[in-house]
Amino acid sequence: MIQKPFPGEHILLYRGDTIDFSxxxxxxxxxxxxxxxxxxxxxxxxxxxxxxxxxARPRSGQDWHDIPxxxxxxxxxxxxxxxxxxxHFEAKCFYIEDEEREPHWVDGPNVHINVEPSxxxxxxxxxxxxxRQFGINKNFAFSRPIPKLEADEIxxxxxxxxTVIPPSGTFRDLxxxxxxxxxxxxxxxxxxxxxxxxxxxxxxxxRYGSPYASLDFTSIDPSLAEFDxxxxxxxxxxxxxxxxxxxxxxxxxxxxxxxxxxxxxxHETHPEWLIRxxxxxxxxxxxxxxxxxxxxxxxxxxxxxxxxLAEVFLTWCARGVDGxxxxxxxxxxxxxxxxxxxxxxxxxxxxxxxxxxxGGAPEITRRLLDNANMNWAYSELFQNYTREQIEGYIPYAxxxxxxxxxxxxxxxxxxxxxxxxxxxxxxKMRTALSALASNNGAFGFTNxxxxxxxxxxDVHESNALNWGAKVNQIAHISRLNSxxxxxxxxxxxxxxxxxxxxxxxxxxxxxxxxNSKSPLLILINLNxxxxxxxxxxxxxxxxxxxxx
Numbered sequence: 013m014i015q016k017p018f019p020g021e022h023i024l025l026y027r028g029d030t031i032d033f034s035x036x037x038x039x040x041x042x043x044x045x046x047x048x049x050x051x052x053x054x055x056x057x058x059x060x061x062x063x064x065x066x067x068a069r070p071r072s073g074q075d076w077h078d079i080p081x082x083x084x085x086x087x088x089x090x091x092x093x094x095x096x097x098x099x100h101f102e103a104k105c106f107y108i109e110d111e112e113r114e115p116h117w118v119d120g121p122n123v124h125i126n127v128e129p130s131x132x133x134x135x136x137x138x139x140x141x142x143x144r145q146f147g148i149n150k151n152f153a154f155s156r157p158i159p160k161l162e163a164d165e166i167x168x169x170x171x172x173x174x175t176v177i178p179p180s181g182t183f184r185d186l187x188x189x190x191x192x193x194x195x196x197x198x199x200x201x202x203x204x205x206x207x208x209x210x211x212x213x214x215x216x217x218x219r220y221g222s223p224y225a226s227l228d229f230t231s232i233d234p235s236l237a238e239f240d241x242x243x244x245x246x247x248x249x250x251x252x253x254x255x256x257x258x259x260x261x262x263x264x265x266x267x268x269x270x271x272x273x274x275x276x277x278x279h280e281t282h283p284e285w286l287i288r289x290x291x292x293x294x295x296x297x298x299x300x301x302x303x304x305x306x307x308x309x310x311x312x313x314x315x316x317x318x319x320x321l322a323e324v325f326l327t328w329c330a331r332g333v334d335g336x337x338x339x340x341x342x343x344x345x346x347x348x349x350x351x352x353x354x355x356x357x358x359x360x361x362x363x364x365x366x367x368x369x370x371g372g373a374p375e376i377t378r379r380l381l382d383n384a385n386m387n388w389a390y391s392e393l394f395q396n397y398t399r400e401q402i403e404g405y406i407p408y409a410x411x412x413x414x415x416x417x418x419x420x421x422x423x424x425x426x427x428x429x430x431x432x433x434x435x436x437x438x439x440k441m442r443t444a445l446s447a448l449a450s451n452n453g454a455f456g457f458t459n460x461x462x463x464x465x466x467x468x469x470d471v472h473e474s475n476a477l478n479w480g481a482k483v484n485q486i487a488h489i490s491r492l493n494s495x496x497x498x499x500x501x502x503x504x505x506x507x508x509x510x511x512x513x514x515x516x517x518x519x520x521x522x523x524x525x526x527n528s529k530s531p532l533l534i535l536i537n538l539n540x541x542x543x544x545x546x547x548x549x550x551x552x553x554x555x556x557x558x559x560x
Contacts, residue, residue: 013035013037013116014037015118017031017033017123018120019104019121022123022124023124023126023415024128024413024415024418024504025126026127026128026132026133027095027098027127027129028094030093030095031092031093031095033081033090034090035107036087037087041087042086043108043112044080044081046081046107046115047091047105048076048077048078048105049101049102049104051079051095051101051103052093053077054097056074057075057099058099058355058357060074062358065319065351089107098129099357100124100126100127100384100385101125102123102125104122104123105117105118126381126382126415128417132364132418133503135497136450137197137201137453137454137493138202138203138454139201139456139459140425141193141202142181142204142426142459143186143207145474147179148179149179149180149181149477150477150480151476175212175213176219177220178220180220180235182237182248183245183251184252190202192486197490198494201261201335202261204263204265205426206223206268206339207223207232207236207249208223208232208233209226210223210233211273211274214274216306217304218471218472219473220473220474223266223471225304225307226272226276227275227277228277229321230327236249249331250331257332263332264366265333265336266336266339267328267338267339268340269338270340270341270343271308274308276308279308282320284314294308297340312345313345321352322351322355325363326359326360329360334362334364335363335387339368342368342371342377342380346379346380349365349384353384357385364387365386365387365388366386367380368389377389387418389418389420390422391420392405393405393406393409393446394422394425394428394446398538399517403519406508409451413451413452413454420454420455421449421456422456423447425458426471430460430467430469432461432465436485439485441536441538444488447489447496448492448534448536449534452503453493453503457489459477460478460479462485462486463477463478463479463481463486464478464485500530501524501532502523503525508522508523509521509552511552511553512548513547513548515545515547517539518536520533531553
């Protein structure tokens, strides 16, 4: 028996797509063939996931059922299924000979089918905004050199334990910039760094405090709002949500549920959820050899915490949020994410979960995208620099994106040094590389990239964005996003093939749509100081006139 798709294959499709299954034989057969699957039963699967956690009993598998395949001839069977629900599904064919009862199964693992919301099949460019950096902070940073007398006065206040926190950018400041972000840059998704209240005195890190030290997962930092007796901070956040939606764009927010800030609401209501050291002190998480002392790690082995966090996500969905960046998501158990996502998708099936899995094992990322049904994950293209590294990583990210979930190429994140700090040409090159190697147009960058900002984003401070600089890459990014929106080679199922450029500092690859049409040749010169000469075999680039 030969089954197509082949056993063990992972396939990513979108709601409204169809999938064909076939079973063929090398000799005539007399019997019936079936597809055993949980396709068409997403609601049952979600309810089983939820009830299995709440009742502490294993899932019963009621979402699985058998669908008869249609006999095409004496050698083969087939079926076409419309995908009408988002979720993670599996399937496998079997055959029953006439007058027999025992099924004959195709050898190998189940086919995995991950179905995404149809609105995200392409053109998924992301603008990451740190609200604090807008308003007066776009051009002026408190951390910049200031007059010595003033600096001495602030230092003296610090020594006296006064709290000196300068003004912050606000939601209304960011709202005024939407024409630039959405209309000029052609970005479709606005991703906000965390907007929860953070410590301002006790355990504050830096001048402002880190947005990742949340004191309450459903509250809003009042410093991000204007003082307005007619509009609360939540009202002003909702103003921003509405403004983004009116421009036919989406809003994602960053939720760091692996931990809280010191003296958070959870410390008062659920101290049993905190991880403690042997001496009873509260554990602070860390990564890359750094411990974040303003954070307290949560114990995600407790299902009642999962339920609490699911309600947090649902609260933000009810406020109009379209998706979530899941900070340090790889540190949270797969079963926890499976439960949280199931609860959210019961009410909001089109919600996007973007995994920040940087620092975690690749296999954890793939399992969270596949089994736990997260949608997207950060790629690590931005951490690959040489031709050998880039040519090794792009096919890997593309393969994951075709089967488990989209790997998003961020040109720059808030954790990295600014691209323009190396050079403006380097910033343009890396921005283009991330966009043109993207999967389903999923490409992102952090505010200030378009202005060649050189000051690293420090989440404890408010560095400037070089906003309004005459020399910028606004037109460059706008053109890249226009290509991602309009060209079929960046749509779902597109194909990428690395080709030999003949030069150690030139990355070359071709792209085409799922039908191997509309080809593009893409050449990236990694040397930003001089020209490089590339060469390639003619038969690898049949339509050179379409090169970029």
